[in-house]
Amino acid sequence: MARRSLPDLLKRLSPATAAPSPRSRSITYMPRPGDGTPRAVTLIPGDGMGPLVTGAVEQVMEAMHAPVYFERYEVRGDMKAFPSEVIESIRRNKVCLKGGLITPVGGGVSSLNVQLRKELDLYASLVNCRNMPGLPIRHEKVDIVVVRENTEGEYAGLEHEVVPGVVQSLKVITKHCSERIAEYAFEYAYLNNRKKVTAVHKANIMKLADGLFLESCREVAERYPAIAYNEIIVDNCCMQLVSRPEQFDVMVTPNLYGNLVANTAAGIAGGTGFMPGGNVGADHAVFEQGTSAGNVGKNENIITEKKANPMALLLSSAMMLRHLQFPSFADRLETAVGRVIADGKCRTKDIGGDSTTQEVVDAVIANID
Amino acid sequence: MAFKQILSRALRSRPDQILSSPSAFSAARAFSSAPITATLFPGDGIGPEIAESVKQIFREAEVPIEWEEHYVGTEIDPRTQSFLTWESLESVRRNRVGLKGPMATPIGKGHRSLNLTLRKELNLYANVRPCYSLPGYKTRYDDVNLVTIRENTEGEYSGLEHQVVRGVVESLKIITRQASLRVAEYAFHYAKAHGRERVSAIHKANIMQKTDGLFLKCCREVAEKYPEIKYEEVVIDNCCMMLVKNPALFDVLVMPNLYGDIISDLCAGLIGGLGLTPSCNIGEGGIALAEAVHGSAPDIAGKNLANPTALLLSGVSMLRHLELHDKADRIQKAVLETIAEGKYRTADLGGSSTTSDFTRAICDHL
Numbered sequence A: 001m002a003r004r005s006l007p008d009l010l011k012r013l014s015p016a017t018a019a020p021s022p023r024s025r026s027i028t029y030m031p032r033p034g035d036g037t038p039r040a041v042t043l044i045p046g047d048g049m050g051p052l053v054t055g056a057v058e059q060v061m062e063a064m065h066a067p068v069y070f071e072r073y074e075v076r077g078d079m080k081a082f083p084s085e086v087i088e089s090i091r092r093n094k095v096c097l098k099g100g101l102i103t104p105v106g107g108g109v110s111s112l113n114v115q116l117r118k119e120l121d122l123y124a125s126l127v128n129c130r131n132m133p134g135l136p137i138r139h140e141k142v143d144i145v146v147v148r149e150n151t152e153g154e155y156a157g158l159e160h161e162v163v164p165g166v167v168q169s170l171k172v173i174t175k176h177c178s179e180r181i182a183e184y185a186f187e188y189a190y191l192n193n194r195k196k197v198t199a200v201h202k203a204n205i206m207k208l209a210d211g212l213f214l215e216s217c218r219e220v221a222e223r224y225p226a227i228a229y230n231e232i233i234v235d236n237c238c239m240q241l242v243s244r245p246e247q248f249d250v251m252v253t254p255n256l257y258g259n260l261v262a263n264t265a266a267g268i269a270g271g272t273g274f275m276p277g278g279n280v281g282a283d284h285a286v287f288e289q290g291t292s293a294g295n296v297g298k299n300e301n302i303i304t305e306k307k308a309n310p311m312a313l314l315l316s317s318a319m320m321l322r323h324l325q326f327p328s329f330a331d332r333l334e335t336a337v338g339r340v341i342a343d344g345k346c347r348t349k350d351i352g353g354d355s356t357t358q359e360v361v362d363a364v365i366a367n368i369d
Numbered sequence B: 001m002a003f004k005q006i007l008s009r010a011l012r013s014r015p016d017q018i019l020s021s022p023s024a025f026s027a028a029r030a031f032s033s034a035p036i037t038a039t040l041f042p043g044d045g046i047g048p049e050i051a052e053s054v055k056q057i058f059r060e061a062e063v064p065i066e067w068e069e070h071y072v073g074t075e076i077d078p079r080t081q082s083f084l085t086w087e088s089l090e091s092v093r094r095n096r097v098g099l100k101g102p103m104a105t106p107i108g109k110g111h112r113s114l115n116l117t118l119r120k121e122l123n124l125y126a127n128v129r130p131c132y133s134l135p136g137y138k139t140r141y142d143d144v145n146l147v148t149i150r151e152n153t154e155g156e157y158s159g160l161e162h163q164v165v166r167g168v169v170e171s172l173k174i175i176t177r178q179a180s181l182r183v184a185e186y187a188f189h190y191a192k193a194h195g196r197e198r199v200s201a202i203h204k205a206n207i208m209q210k211t212d213g214l215f216l217k218c219c220r221e222v223a224e225k226y227p228e229i230k231y232e233e234v235v236i237d238n239c240c241m242m243l244v245k246n247p248a249l250f251d252v253l254v255m256p257n258l259y260g261d262i263i264s265d266l267c268a269g270l271i272g273g274l275g276l277t278p279s280c281n282i283g284e285g286g287i288a289l290a291e292a293v294h295g296s297a298p299d300i301a302g303k304n305l306a307n308p309t310a311l312l313l314s315g316v317s318m319l320r321h322l323e324l325h326d327k328a329d330r331i332q333k334a335v336l337e338t339i340a341e342g343k344y345r346t347a348d349l350g351g352s353s354t355t356s357d358f359t360r361a362i363c364d365h366l
Helices: A006-013 A050-064 A084-093 A112-119 A175-191 A209-223 A234-243 A255-269 A300-305 A311-323 A327-343 A357-366 B002-011 B047-060 B086-095 B114-122 B177-193 B211-225 B236-245 B257-271 B309-321 B325-341 B355-365
Strands: A039-046 A068-072 A095-100 A124-130 A143-149 A153-163 A166-174 A196-201 A228-233 A250-253 A276-280 A285-289 B036-041 B065-069 B097-100 B124-132 B145-151 B161-165 B168-176 B198-203 B230-235 B252-255 B278-283 B287-292
Touching: A039 A050, A039 A084, A050 A068, A050 A095, A050 A311, A050 A327, A050 A357, A084 A095, A095 A311, A124 A175, A124 A255, A143 A175, A143 A255, A153 A255, A166 A175, A166 A209, A166 B211, A175 A196, A175 A209, A175 A250, A196 A209, A196 A234, A196 A255, A209 A228, A209 B168, A228 A234, A234 A255, A234 B236, A234 B257, A250 A255, A255 B236, A255 B257, A276 A311, A285 A311, A311 A327, A327 A357, B036 B047, B036 B086, B047 B309, B047 B325, B047 B355, B086 B097, B086 B114, B086 B287, B097 B309, B114 B124, B114 B278, B114 B287, B124 B177, B124 B257, B124 B309, B145 B177, B145 B257, B168 B177, B168 B211, B177 B198, B177 B211, B177 B252, B198 B211, B198 B236, B198 B257, B211 B230, B230 B236, B236 B257, B252 B257, B278 B309, B287 B309, B309 B325, B325 B355
Parallel strands: A039 A068, A039 A095, A095 A285, A143 A250, A196 A228, A196 A250, B036 B065, B036 B097, B097 B287, B145 B252, B198 B230, B198 B252
Antiparallel strands: A124 A143, A124 A276, A153 A166, A166 B168, A276 A285, B124 B145, B124 B278, B161 B168, B278 B287
16 A cells, blocks of 8 residues: 655655765655555566566566565567556556566557556656666756646647648647646655746647646645746757756646656666656556666567666665655665766666676675665 | 837838839849749737848848838738738739748737738748758757648637537648648658758658548658658657657757647757747749748837847848858858857847847848
8 A cells, every 4th residue: 555644754755866875864754654565566576677687677676685575577568468467466456566568660569558547547657767876977956856747738649640641630728737747747846845946838729728738737826936947948958958958847738748858867867778767647557667768679689688777766666665654775776876987887778888788786785784 | 019110110211111013033033143032020029020130141241132022011901901001911922032030019909910811921831941950059868850741721820619518629730632742742842952861750640540541641752752851750759759769860850830849849849949940931933931930029129139040040040041052151150159259249149239239230240
């Protein structure tokens, strides 16, 4: 049961920039008796690089003796739908950790990732993009959280061929979904001491659709007067991200723009191999890599040579540990990952190194307090 | 106020307005010694100053172009339903080539926006932005050398939206075979004409399977006709990520409307912003309208502080379209050298030169 006693514990959802050593942590908390009982978490390794990185998480969890145990289910990206037993398991456990599922391009199969989000109504996708010491980067002072609407917008999947040679796709925006994602973004900002929420849109062209999204954001903004709110057009936003990323704090976006903005922000902060994230709804949470471009899927060389980057999923699993109310384990894991990155000795291919996944995992385990 | 500026300019006498007859331009442009007529829209705000700069440099470089200047009118022309007159549009249609400065869209109702008017009336279907790092102007990226080609007529910008019930809105994205083929053809033709090696189609066909799927299918068909050019397909989120990590991976990018908008602005950000980015719109029948995509900057208008680089490089794009490659190279080289030298730079590049000094420096470098 994901008992969320909010203010104290969710404060720690934002990763500590200078992780205190466990013995001298300044934040104390009092668990309820029985909180240490191992929790069941559904694990979906997926395909492509998925099994490599989820294997990494399993190893690290065992090394830490974390009170979680995994119920593993095999799912492939080209299946027509999620097997019902997997959905049952997630509904039961409330928390899931997912590797990656490759969606075939142009094939007749609708994306399983999108299906899962809609089925469990995981309406918010969260990606935390920030600089980590040791990563080769061009931009400093990046600390952006992208909150992306996850169920509607351009991903409604409603397409049809009007006449041969003319195809149309529907983008659906509803007040209900826009309001709840704006509410989530502002609530996140409030709980994590963030100062500003920026809404990303293209309402100068899509006046009704993005206009409705903005209207909902403005209404919610009025309820949080202590948090600054502004709006930015998506093309200007991307331009600003590559020139002055320090101006952004929390960003709330509809579905498609969120995908682009999150990947751009992840790219400038150090790469998609390092950004934690997940999808959350009212009742369930599925943790996976924050952004998946380039680090999920079928890169033959990386898979056969076993050189996938597990850091993003490790950091996401730390977020999961906090979500399950095991903050001390989460801190230890994040500290260990931070040390390995800062060390710079164990680097996977996506940032120019040559280490295998196993080597990175061993380094993280060695660095756990 | 934009209206006052337009009015004052329209009433001022235009001694250098040259009108040439349509028969002045011949078919074999590259070898013709007769001057080519091109339409020039100086635009508003800093537009006239930077247009003047362009004219001066083109004159010094002996570019065989005669300019036909047109201004945005003060009243709505009922034939075009906008402030652009029918004569202006006819001029572009006739000359087939034009250069446009920044235009401030007057606020109000009952008329179409200026850009929309130009796009619809001239059937401008592709927007081409060559993005290359300017040596000497340091940004975080110094190895950018790519071209973004964006489909400009359909896609998500069809403007077809409606409210289904209260609180539920639908917006249509339209992709047609005809428009996709057209822009893909232009992309490959451009790649071949400018010696580029690779064309990447940017899409999200794993989610939008039919629409972006159709776009990709058209690109593949055209790719088969150009076997010497490498063709690849990149999902847009992957593209964004790769662009900010390593922009040297890309060469020519061809994309539907929305993605093109975002990616071309992202690439402009990589090289230093819209004040330095050239842009060219291609229309049916070989029409090319090069334009500066930055704003009209009314706060520095008339003060000789504006940076003409974007309009100049757009003019260079226009010359390349006319296949006047040697002139284009000469002017481009002069601009890049002047910026690289660093002695004469306008305020937005961190210097303190005036527009006229900068122009003079470029002329000296020719």
